[in-house]
Amino acid sequence: MTNVKDVYDVTIVGAGPTGLFAAFCAGMREMKAKVIERLPDPGGQLAVLYPDKFIYDAPGHSKILAKDLVKQLYDQSMTFAQPTYAFEEQAKGLALENGNFIITTDRDAHYSRAVAVCAGIGAFAPKKLSIKGLEGGRPGVHYMVRNLEQFRGREVLIVGGGDTAFDWALGIKDIAKSVTLVHRSDRFRAHEASISEVIESNVDVRTYYELKAVLGDEKIEGARLYDNRTGVEQDLRFDDIVVAIGFEADLGELRSWGTEMDEHLRHISVNPRMETNIPGIYAAGDVTEFTYLEKAELPEAQQIDDGTRLSLPSTKFEERTEKWGLIVIGYAQAATAINHAKRYLDPKSRLFPGHSSEMLS
Numbered sequence: 001m002t003n004v005k006d007v008y009d010v011t012i013v014g015a016g017p018t019g020l021f022a023a024f025c026a027g028m029r030e031m032k033a034k035v036i037e038r039l040p041d042p043g044g045q046l047a048v049l050y051p052d053k054f055i056y057d058a059p060g061h062s063k064i065l066a067k068d069l070v071k072q073l074y075d076q077s078m079t080f081a082q083p084t085y086a087f088e089e090q091a092k093g094l095a096l097e098n099g100n101f102i103i104t105t106d107r108d109a110h111y112s113r114a115v116a117v118c119a120g121i122g123a124f125a126p127k128k129l130s131i132k133g134l135e136g137g138r139p140g141v142h143y144m145v146r147n148l149e150q151f152r153g154r155e156v157l158i159v160g161g162g163d164t165a166f167d168w169a170l171g172i173k174d175i176a177k178s179v180t181l182v183h184r185s186d187r188f189r190a191h192e193a194s195i196s197e198v199i200e201s202n203v204d205v206r207t208y209y210e211l212k213a214v215l216g217d218e219k220i221e222g223a224r225l226y227d228n229r230t231g232v233e234q235d236l237r238f239d240d241i242v243v244a245i246g247f248e249a250d251l252g253e254l255r256s257w258g259t260e261m262d263e264h265l266r267h268i269s270v271n272p273r274m275e276t277n278i279p280g281i282y283a284a285g286d287v288t289e290f291t292y293l294e295k296a297e298l299p300e301a302q303q304i305d306d307g308t309r310l311s312l313p314s315t316k317f318e319e320r321t322e323k324w325g326l327i328v329i330g331y332a333q334a335a336t337a338i339n340h341a342k343r344y345l346d347p348k349s350r351l352f353p354g355h356s357s358e359m360l361s
Contacts, residue, residue: 007100007111007113008034008111008112008113009031009033009112009341009345010112010114010116010338011035011036011101011114011115011116012026012035012083012116012118013116013118014037014117014118014285014287015035015042016042016044016045016330017043017044017046017069017073018120018285018327018331019044019118019119020035021073021076021330021331021334021335022118022337023077023083024073024079024080025338025353026083027077027078027081027082028353028359029338029342029353030081031081031341031342031345032081034083034112035077035083035085035086036086036103037089039087039088040087041087042070043066043067044120045120046069046070047067048144048146049144050145050168051065051070052066052067052145052146052147053167053168053171054066054167054170057327058328059328059331079356086105086108089106089108090106091103091119091253092104092253093253094115094258099113100112101113103115113280113345114282114344114345115282116283116284116338117254117259117281118283118287118334119251120285120286121249121266122250122251122252122266122287125247125248126243126245126246126247127245127248128243129159129211131212132214133213133214133216133220134214134243138220139220140219140220140239140241141214141220141240141243142240142241145171145242148172148175150240151172151176152175154176154239154240155178156172156179156238156242157180157181157182157211157223157238157241158179158182159181159210159211159244159245160181160183160242160244161183161184162188162246163189163190164244165183165190165242166181166190166198167190168242169181169198169203170194170197170198170201173201173203179202180203180236180238181204182207182225183207183208183209184208184209184228185207186207186208208227208229209228210225211223211224211241212225214241215235220240220241221237221238222235222236222237223235223236223238223241251266257278257281258278260276261289262289267287267288267289268283268287269289270282270283270288273337273340274337282337283337284330284333284334285329285330285334286325339351339352
């Protein structure tokens, strides 16, 4: 029989920015919270992929290093209570027993009255190029960058045209001796401001160029680039090659929990209260696909025109789904999920918890 002390009010799956803020919100509501995280430290993508990258869309900061934002979010989660963190555990199974959820991981079983899935994009791994010499672990080859200082005074090639490629170009350009960014077309997938800043900087941006071969045996000595319009090749000297062509993500066994998901099984469907189709299970952040109803026009044959306006004889709605990828959206969704979870556990509780300044005064 499960000891009541071992049952948490809410268990949060994922300790990225959304999960950390959810833990803070749970503390505000005096909820006993546990956070399960597959990685050894909090922060999710921010901590693993780009700890030294500046974040510009975190409320209250004109810019802040990702690792500093993670630390502040983790510290903030301890403001009103101390959630229990279970690091290096990957959530796997889910069951319901005597009104409580049982979340099994690769190491333990956790009991909870409610669950908030804040798993981001799931377990992720960088996409790799199948070019000899770009094997992961080889000195000078980088699929993830965790320390900018390693590029000081070096000649760096960045391959990619998305946010990660441009963010690293901005982070490295004032440290490295030179930075060259190549992309297979002139259509970038990065933020417009980042693109402009890189193009106007000392970064050598080469569109319609691709990496063909890595030069050097013991260590990287350069790269062979080619213009995919003309086929003309060029050998250039580089000390490091950063491959930033995206990531592949997998929610793993979370997909078997019974929550409704999109057709690609990458996002959990939620309503405006961040509820899933399973009572007591909520989701927030990048893992979600927001589902809502939007008023739609009736077919013309059913519309009534009184000369001044169109009158709809009956209301028609169409279902819409949207996905957001901003940290601030994750914060809002975490707050929404936790406060509705509080009311789920205690129907007499207020949805609005009050202002934090009042609680600490």
